[in-house]
Amino acid sequence: MAVLTRTPLASPGDLEQMRAAILSSRPAGRREIVVCGGTGCRAAGSLELFAALERELTQQRASDRFALKMSGCHGFCQQAPLTVIEPERVFYCRVGRKNLESDVGDMVQALLSDGEPVRKLLYRHPVDKERIVHYEEIPFYAQQTRIVLRNAGRIDPRDIDDYLARGGYGSLAKVLSMQPADVIAEIEKAGLRGRGGAGFPTGRKWALCRAAADDSMRYVICNADEGDPGAFMDRSIIESDPHSVLEGMAIGSYAIAHGVAPAQGIVYIRAEYPLAVETLTTAIEQAKRLGLLGENILGSAFSFDVKIKRGAGAFVCGEETAMIASIEGRRGMPTARPPVPAVKGLFGKPTNINNVETWANVPRIIEGGADWFASIGSGESKGTKVFSLVGKINNSGLIEVPMGMSLRTIVDEIGGGVPERRQCKAVQTGGPSGGCIPAALLDTPVDYEHVQQVGSMMGSGGMVVMDEYSCMVDVAKYFLAFTESESCGKCVPCRMGTQHLLRILTEITEGRGTATDVETLQKISETMKDASLCGLGQTAPNPVLTTIENFADEYRAHTEDGKCPAGVCRELIQFTIDQDKCTCCPQCVRACPVHAISGEKRQPRSIDQEQCIRCGTCREVCKFDAIMVS
Amino acid sequence: MAPVARETDIVRLLSAYDRARQNLIPILQDVQEQLGFLSQDAVGAIAEHLQISENDLFGVATFFTQFRFTPPGRHCIKVCQGTACHVRGSGLIMEELSQKLGIHAGETTSDREFSLERVACFGSCALAPVVVIDDKVHGLLTPKSADELVDEMGSRRDETVSEA
Ligand SMILES: Cc1cc2nc3c(=O)[nH]c(=O)nc-3n(C[C@H](O)[C@H](O)[C@H](O)COP(=O)(O)O)c2cc1C
Numbered sequence: 001m002a003v004l005t006r007t008p009l010a011s012p013g014d015l016e017q018m019r020a021a022i023l024s025s026r027p028a029g030r031r032e033i034v035v036c037g038g039t040g041c042r043a044a045g046s047l048e049l050f051a052a053l054e055r056e057l058t059q060q061r062a063s064d065r066f067a068l069k070m071s072g073c074h075g076f077c078q079q080a081p082l083t084v085i086e087p088e089r090v091f092y093c094r095v096g097r098k099n100l101e102s103d104v105g106d107m108v109q110a111l112l113s114d115g116e117p118v119r120k121l122l123y124r125h126p127v128d129k130e131r132i133v134h135y136e137e138i139p140f141y142a143q144q145t146r147i148v149l150r151n152a153g154r155i156d157p158r159d160i161d162d163y164l165a166r167g168g169y170g171s172l173a174k175v176l177s178m179q180p181a182d183v184i185a186e187i188e189k190a191g192l193r194g195r196g197g198a199g200f201p202t203g204r205k206w207a208l209c210r211a212a213a214d215d216s217m218r219y220v221i222c223n224a225d226e227g228d229p230g231a232f233m234d235r236s237i238i239e240s241d242p243h244s245v246l247e248g249m250a251i252g253s254y255a256i257a258h259g260v261a262p263a264q265g266i267v268y269i270r271a272e273y274p275l276a277v278e279t280l281t282t283a284i285e286q287a288k289r290l291g292l293l294g295e296n297i298l299g300s301a302f303s304f305d306v307k308i309k310r311g312a313g314a315f316v317c318g319e320e321t322a323m324i325a326s327i328e329g330r331r332g333m334p335t336a337r338p339p340v341p342a343v344k345g346l347f348g349k350p351t352n353i354n355n356v357e358t359w360a361n362v363p364r365i366i367e368g369g370a371d372w373f374a375s376i377g378s379g380e381s382k383g384t385k386v387f388s389l390v391g392k393i394n395n396s397g398l399i400e401v402p403m404g405m406s407l408r409t410i411v412d413e414i415g416g417g418v419p420e421r422r423q424c425k426a427v428q429t430g431g432p433s434g435g436c437i438p439a440a441l442l443d444t445p446v447d448y449e450h451v452q453q454v455g456s457m458m459g460s461g462g463m464v465v466m467d468e469y470s471c472m473v474d475v476a477k478y479f480l481a482f483t484e485s486e487s488c489g490k491c492v493p494c495r496m497g498t499q500h501l502l503r504i505l506t507e508i509t510e511g512r513g514t515a516t517d518v519e520t521l522q523k524i525s526e527t528m529k530d531a532s533l534c535g536l537g538q539t540a541p542n543p544v545l546t547t548i549e550n551f552a553d554e555y556r557a558h559t560e561d562g563k564c565p566a567g568v569c570r571e572l573i574q575f576t577i578d579q580d581k582c583t584c585c586p587q588c589v590r591a592c593p594v595h596a597i598s599g600e601k602r603q604p605r606s607i608d609q610e611q612c613i614r615c616g617t618c619r620e621v622c623k624f625d626a627i628m629v630s
Numbered sequence: 631m632a633p634v635a636r637e638t639d640i641v642r643l644l645s646a647y648d649r650a651r652q653n654l655i656p657i658l659q660d661v662q663e664q665l666g667f668l669s670q671d672a673v674g675a676i677a678e679h680l681q682i683s684e685n686d687l688f689g690v691a692t693f694f695t696q697f698r699f700t701p702p703g704r705h706c707i708k709v710c711q712g713t714a715c716h717v718r719g720s721g722l723i724m725e726e727l728s729q730k731l732g733i734h735a736g737e738t739t740s741d742r743e744f745s746l747e748r749v750a751c752f753g754s755c756a757l758a759p760v761v762v763i764d765d766k767v768h769g770l771l772t773p774k775s776a777d778e779l780v781d782e783m784g785s786r787r788d789e790t791v792s793e794a
Pocket of ligand 1: 223225
């Protein structure tokens with residue numbers, strides 16, 4: 001890579017010169033074949049696809065006519081593996097799933113002959129079945145506003161040149177000639193709020209940390225712990241555009257520390273994200289080599305370096321004080337505030353922690369201006385939010401939308417609705433700290449205020465869609481099993497509260513619930529909210545409270561009638577096959593893991609209740625709604 | 631499987647770290663990457679290097695789910711427990727694999743071929759339900775296809791055995 005031979009850039013002018021050189025080495029209209037290398041596409045074979053394309057281009061002696069590169073996540077993991085042809089933005093999906101060699105051959109042929117795109121690889125509209133050629137015309141993307149994900153899927157995250165070619169580090173250069181206080185004022189004016197969950201105004205947070213009385217150090221931390229199960233926004237941002245996060249951190253550190261204390265950056269990243277760690281490590285090295293991180297950045301008096309700390313698998317370490325304890329080499333347990341980390345944090349020094357997505361917004365705000373940013377979004381929630389839209393939804397993947405968009409638009413239009421013509425029952429937001437928003441409230445605008453009004457939380461951006469086959473009591477139990485095992489045990493309300501909530505929910509789902517259970521759940525929940533030490537215990541009851549409030553009849557069905565209407569809680573259900581609806585196809589027979597379904601040809605199927613383990617797999621695969629639950 | 635490092639390797643590894651408390655977790659991660667687990671000997675050596683008690687070290691190491699104190703199997707099967715995986719049936723996959731291998735989550739088969747683990751979330755939610763075998767992500771599974779994946783691993787072992 002060209003970067004290796006370059007010397008550190010000594011001024012903002014040097015940066016612009018280098019950018020110009022990169023751009024002029026890339027003639028306009030240069031065609032690129034961009035293969036997605038996100039985790040989802042890799043799982044679907046994009047590394048093999050990349051290798052096959054490389055071979056085919058060599059064989060056709062076309063390697064120098066097209067730039068073949070691997071980008072980070074495009075978000076539409078459902079259609080993996082993805083390949084985009086630039087600059088036309090032809091969108092190919094599911095490439096090589098059926099026949100890698102022929103798909104690759106056809107693709108290269110279409111490029112070489114400048115002919116029509118390969119039809120069979122184009123996205124098919126789920127409703128009218130029309131093939132769609134271009135990225136932006138696909139319904140999944142059409143409704144999105146990509147600010148944070150602006151570079152995702154367009155640049156090679158392992159090549160800083162790609163980032164520079166799209167204006168990268170220009171915001172940092174601009175900031176270096178500003179007063180730190182003005183940088184903070186700009187972020188405040190933009191209305192940026194923390195994307196890690198609580199939505200605290202970012203500018204105000206920076207100002208607090210800057211104002212701390214200590215002049216020996218400012219620690220500036222990026223929270224990439226992403227503990228919320230069912231969410232992958234932060235992983236994706238780092239894997240697809242790591243320099244945006246680093247540039248944001250450098251800008252923040254300048255605003256917080258320049259002129260008052262030295263600054264040290266740390267990215268605290270989840271253990272289960274090896275690819276993100278690797279990508280970020282490369283990005284830090286490349287930025288350092290160009291003098292965009294390290295001593296005297298771009299020839300200024302400002303120095304800033306970033307280290308990576310890998311988490312070791314504890315949800316509570318996403319909480320600021322617990323994270324600090326674990327970086328110091330102790331058990332990751334939260335401590336009481338005050339003192340707040342901004343005053344006395346890591347190693348006793350003033351510390352500022354922001355979420356990955358918060359940091360990635362910063363360079364965009366400096367570039368576009370506070371007014372531009374504040375014009376996007378709604379009310380007190382400015383800008384966009386990235387969500388991982390998953391669960392029972394047709395188009396699952398990563399999306400970015402302006403705040404204030406209704407849940408309905410997200411689920412129906414971007415998400416393409418619920419599969420198998422089933423009904424959406426609820427959408428879970430905010431992970432273990434959040435709640436279940438029922439289908440009746442789908443018109444709720446998704447922003448900090450409104451989501452909270454309906455009892456849930458914006459959280460970090462997990463959005464899990466549930467359908468009729470999801471049991472809300474089971475969902476509450478799932479989250480409590482999570483928080484119970486992740487509770488650090490330090491404070492009693494959380495330690496005992498989660499245990500009792502989980503025990504009662506388990507009893508209800510196993511048919512041993514009583515009429516007073518719901519009331520007991522509510523009482524324990526209130527105590528936990530009031531008395532727990534940190535956010536984990538304070539918010540752990542939310543999944544219970546919101547499901548009780550919105551799905552009281554489902555709880556009643558369990559406790560009073562001994563039934564699970566959704567057909568999930570095994571002790572309470574029995575599956576049978578509707579002999580009239582059964583078409584005698586072999587789907588359920590094949591799918592049954594315990595061979596409990598009879599398989600004689602052209603005979604309606606039936607289930608042996610003795611053998612059946614009530615897993616519901618047959619119901620999932622049946623295309624004719626013939627599997628009944630009672 | 632991780633190469634089995636010898637004691638001298640641990641000593642060499644430790645010498646790269648200052649004797650500072652904040653290095654404890656990175657050291658534990660490093661050692662586990664080398665050995666596959668935290669052996670009693672390694673724990674002793676680390677405690678001595680950092681001049682903390684073994685008790686203290688265990689206190690930290692057991693707090694985090696990443697660390698294990700018994701050797702892993704030759705193949706490590708991790709079943710994702712994320713929310714998206716849960717609503718798409720990861721519980722059934724765990725049950726199926728647990729039954730198939732005759733072990734619970736957190737255990738290793740007696741022939742040391744397979745370990746079965748729960749992981750909170752891999753962040754591959756769009757592919758739910760997900761199982762990661764030896765660091766390769768497998769998505770959109772059913773109990774049956776998960777079962778077949780493990781069979782494949784098993785038959786690959788038979789091949790290597792017969793070649794040997
Ligand atoms: C139990 C618990 C877990 C948390 N996990 C995360 C997390 O995984 N990622 C994150 O960014 N914030 C997490 N937070 C919120 C952080 O403590 C903190 O508010 C956030 O990182 C601040 O950044 P922001 O202002 O940019 O949102 C968690 C909070 C609690 C109480």
